[in-house]
Amino acid sequence: MDKKVRNMTILAAVSVVFLMLLLVWYVNEKQSRSAEKPTGADAETVGEGKDPYKAFLNDELFFDSDVAKPSVSVSEDAAPHTDRLYLLAGSVVKDIRITVTDEEGKPVSGYPFYVKVDPLGEFKDLDQDGRIYIPDVSAGEYFVELKGVKGFQVPPDPMRVSVKEELEYKVIEDIGLYILSEDEVDTAREDGRQQEAANDADETEHNGKWEGTDAVLGIDVSVYQKEIDWKKVAADGVDFAIIRCGYRGCTQGGLIEDSRFKENIEGAKAAGIGVGVYFFTQAINEMEAVEEASMVVALVRDYKLEYPVFLDVEGAGGNGRADSLTARQRTDIIKAFCETIESEGLNAGIYSGRYWFRDNMIDDELKDYVHWLAEYRSNPLYTGKFSIWQYTSGGTVNGINTRVDLDLIWDGFKKED
16 A cells, blocks of 8 residues: 555544544533533523523513513414303293303403304394393293304303293392492482382371380381491380392383492391391382392392391382383282292281372282381371381481481281291
């Protein structure tokens, strides 16, 4: 072999060996450094050997929301909401009631929801309150499906609803979904109760406490009595209170909770005062009466009542949605309310004035329910049996800074043990 060629061959072989040795050293060194690399808080302080493409991880201001950064535009389609919607559907009688709720069970408002009801077709939430009501539905089985809503997850399967032919006087369990607060309505229009008894008063009306009688003194109150000092009320000799829990709106017909109901019932009970409740009705049929009774039951479930649940049956100045009912219609509504209340083991009663008992309902059919009479004179002219007498709307009681209704109970009715 030529000497020159031989020398080049030897040099090439040595170079290959050198490169192999260098490669082995490099690999071992890299593994050693990797094993010794700091982590956690220590890693954030290392200044040598940093990857320049990961330098932002050591920038304390990079994730600070108060420091301006380049904006990144993400389309709504690329990053949709993941809120989940739930569907509730039921029926009272010949109707379908649908509510779209969030995960807390509250109606979701502000969206034009569509539902498909098989085999009726599609229906839209026109006022966007999360509720759809379908009346005049034939008895049978129906399937309700919430149509897709952009930005939300909707239930994948339809909900089955059984529509009944006949009304049952039983509490509607999901009635809480339909109860409104006074903040949600125009109370000046909706709370239109007119005390008809005031028109039947005479000069013998007694505004003070009755003396020389063994009757028990009570009051009835609502939001209109404002804040009440119940300890002072009890100290002033008041033994019982009938508290308004709510009313149906006179124009829109919504179910509305008295904004001071909870405050009043808890305050009265804490002061040792026996309590009952009343509800001002504007129901125009028996189904609505069952709704009203269901609302009352839902509101009083957490409280023991010593006195009955009363349906306040009066007018709304001639403009109320129930003012033009016949005596027959109103009587049927009262029965539906009272029977629904009694199905829950509560006592039911009727509050009204002398003329309303006589002219606007069939009183003979209502004798089984406790009567609470409003008649402002020293000797009531009402000839039927009544157990509680509201004898004035102009009373005064310590702890209440407004006029208040005063009531008497005697042996005709005793509170429950």
